[in-house]
Amino acid sequence: MSLDLDAVRRVANLARLHLEPGEDQRLQAELNGILGWIEQLQEVDTTSVEPLAGAGDMTLPMRDDAVTDGGMAAAVLANAPDRGPDAAGSFFAVPKVVE
Template identity: 50%
Template sequence: MALDRATVKKIALLARIKVPESELDSLAGELSSILTWVEQLNKIDTGNVQPMAGGGHLALPKRADAVTDGGAPEKVLANAPERVETYYAVPKVVE
């Protein structure tokens, strides 16, 4: 699959990564070459094969849906780039 500039721009928007206009063409080339390469998987018939999700050999355990941690706002906020009282501060979202 060859990706064009417009597609790369769209993916970058979905991923919320600003890509300079000047890099769109080279990035489209790199991503296209990776996608073309992975498409060799289409040679394998996987009709009846179940997808493997997760890397473990054991079933995932269940636990009680209970609060086990919390009440540490200072620890949680210790690395905040910007904060107001015990909240993270971000640019205005609602007018």
């Protein structure tokens, strides 16, 4: 399957892409290349390959739900450009966004 220029322009219009003059031909070549790869993949014989149902059958190891901040609040806050008017506080000062 290959796309003609009209189909490429329609896809670009549906995707709300602005194409510069001549860019539609480059996009046509790229899309046709992608479709060529898909056609190649469809030719591969997968009859002896078990379908992959996903990782849902696997059980992931659980870990304890524990705080692991490392107790380094002072070191982390040392990277802040502005620690607020109270430098002893353990918070970041951020600019006001709601007026």
